[in-house]
Amino acid sequence: AQRVTQPEKLLSVFKGAPVELKCNYSYSGSPELFWYVQYSRQRLQLLLRHISRESIKGFTADLNKGETSFHLKKPFAQEEDSAMYYCALRRNNNNDMRFGAGTRLTVKP
Amino acid sequence: DVKVTQSSRYLVKRTGEKVFLECVQDMDHENMFWYRQDPGLGLRLIYFSYDVKMKEKGDIPEGYSVSREKKERFSLILESASTNQTSMYLCASSAQGQGRSPLHFGNGTRLTVT
Numbered sequence: 485a486q487r488v489t490q491p492e493k494l495l496s497v498f499k500g501a502p503v504e505l506k507c508n509y510s511y512s513g514s515p516e517l518f519w520y521v522q523y524s525r526q527r528l529q530l531l532l533r534h535i536s537r538e539s540i541k542g543f544t545a546d547l548n549k550g551e552t553s554f555h556l557k558k559p560f561a562q563e564e565d566s567a568m569y570y571c572a573l574r575r576n577n578n579n580d581m582r583f584g585a586g587t588r589l590t591v592k593p
Numbered sequence: 594d595v596k597v598t599q600s601s602r603y604l605v606k607r608t609g610e611k612v613f614l615e616c617v618q619d620m621d622h623e624n625m626f627w628y629r630q631d632p633g634l635g636l637r638l639i640y641f642s643y644d645v646k647m648k649e650k651g652d653i654p655e656g657y658s659v660s661r662e663k664k665e666r667f668s669l670i671l672e673s674a675s676t677n678q679t680s681m682y683l684c685a686s687s688a689q690g691q692g693r694s695p696l697h698f699g700n701g702t703r704l705t706v707t
Contacts, residue, residue: 529698530697581626581638
């Protein structure tokens with residue numbers, strides 16, 4: 485079975501500092517990895533997915549199959565990045581998605 | 594834009610009551626999901642459905658059942674609500690096939706069982 489681990493429940497950085505939210509997974513096949521974000525009082529929404537290989541709101545994430553990781557990075561954090569972030573995995577032959585426990589990011593002024 | 598609508602934002606029910614949580618999506622998605630969201634535990638999959646009248650158990654199906662009579666509607670049923678089912682419930686949908694989409698979520702239903 486697949487498993488997603490986000491080791492940090494809380495992460496706090498100052499505005500302008502780099503930020504990295506960690507995500508590790510366990511799955512023997514080829515996974516699809518996603519980052520979802522939930523801003524205060526808003527619904528959970530997709531931030532980015534590894535197959536798109538794009539940068540959204542300055543965030544990037546690279547799938548490292550050797551380390552089974554999909555860490556989310558941003559070089560200069562902004563206060564509006566404060567939110568709950570979830571890493572998620574979908575198996576390549578299935579439709580259901582599993583999520584990590586989430587990391588609450590706080591960007592201080 | 595995909596819209597996933599959950600019928601109630603807040604619900605308060607008593608222990609032992611039968612509870613229905615309703616979810617409707619407007620994008621003709623084949624897949625629909627129910628998760629519960631708890632602090633420190635993230636999102637845990639309760640049930641999902643990949644077609645009308647089809648369902649599969651997720652990781653925590655105990656105490657829940659689901660119904661999918663129409664493609665656009667997916668209901669979560671708590672046969673006899675208990676206090677440990679107090680939580681935020683999220684519905685989601687996605688498309689199948691080669692163009693498999695990410696999940697699109699509703700706003701959530703915060704259920705309190707007293």
